[in-house]
Amino acid sequence: MPRNLKDHILQTASELFYRHGIKATGIDTIVKASGIAKMSLYKYYPSKDALVLAYLQTSADCMRNRILTGINDKNFNPQEKILAIFAVFDEMVASPDFRGCPFINAAVEYADVDGPIQQAAADFYREFCHLLTDLARQAGYSEPEELSTQLSILLAGATTREQIHKGSGAMRSAYKVAETLLKINSAEKALTVSGKTPLNRVEINKF
Amino acid sequence: MPRNLKDHILQTASELFYRHGIKATGIDTIVKASGIAKMSLYKYYPSKDALVLAYLQTSADCMRNRILTGINDKNFNPQEKILAIFAVFDEMVASPDFRGCPFINAAVEYADVDGPIQQAAADFYREFCHLLTDLARQAGYSEPEELSTQLSILLAGATTREQIHKGSGAMRSAYKVAETLLKINSAEKALTVSGKTPLNRVEINKF
């Protein structure tokens, strides 16, 4: 059912790369699974590395979409948006197909290569932290970069833990910690600015 | 300089596995790097998988040693021991040879294999969480398992982040969060038990 051959190849390859790992997925496996000819694959993707890069690209697009949809659909304030990101991640790890973060996995598989694949993985991570920092800044926190680092650590750690022990509920634990951090930093910031503790407006409570 | 041939092979293999990845390290590479004959390797380790398992075993031993040394040397109380674990991890990620957690990396490389390698990785993680839970219980926290989950998330997340972006100081951020969590949960526990807030005894401040 390939509406577009190039996309069909990429989609099949992406599923296999994510499920079994990149190095464990050979070209012949992709060719057989997608039911296309090997020459067609090499026509659209001149090498396996090119295909892997495209896979990481679409993974980044997909992730970005899910996150932005999750935080922009309802009219959340910045603080609520941050917590909504944890809800998006909780959905992700709950999927039966979940097998960790594609970027971290790729970075691990291409250990010593300081090439485009490592770069792509690091780039997405950087972009993601940037989003968190922006939200923290918009929410008015005094140390947005430190806070976003802490939040990204929680997300990466819970993702990893769910990868090793599926269904451990790690993302919900991470959510609780994030809630705490937002409350505390919010209070600190308010104290330094206005001298009194603001209301706690974090009441999404998806969990 | 092989005092013991078997150990020498394992040590060389371990360094290569950790630095370049397991699948990226071939038997011939190990043979050349260690300066031994291939038959010697297969005499002591009947397959590459056996060598990988031994690698994970020694990694676990090494990690366990460092952690236990870090928390048992001085006479820390349980709360201080928990924070001392973060100090040990901060030392680890600061090493120029640091390239992430060997167990997580192995689990990622052997994605779909539900065999002994995945098992060994999951086992260490479980054992480690157990230690954290015990310490949390000894410290008297009301929800030791939830707390240990949160702490392990912080450690795994900071380890991952340092792997992707070396020298980002993620472990110190994780340390700060851990400190906060210990304070807060300590207060909660004390309130439920005695009705008043205890002194904050966490004053290691290695950072």
Added chain:
DNA sequence: GTGTCAATAGACAGATCTGTCTGTTTCGTC
């Protein structure tokens, strides 16, 4: 010296992987 045994050196088999090449088939357009 001689026998024994661990270790070496390196060829080898068989499998697998990436990437190329050669035909053949299919299908839309004229």
Added chain:
DNA sequence: GACGAAACAGACAGATCTGTCTATTGACAC
């Protein structure tokens, strides 16, 4: 029906990987 481009089918080269095999070296006990 005829043409041409796209896709298929699969053999093939060359590299690499695991694991085995043979022949040789070297050291130590007797």
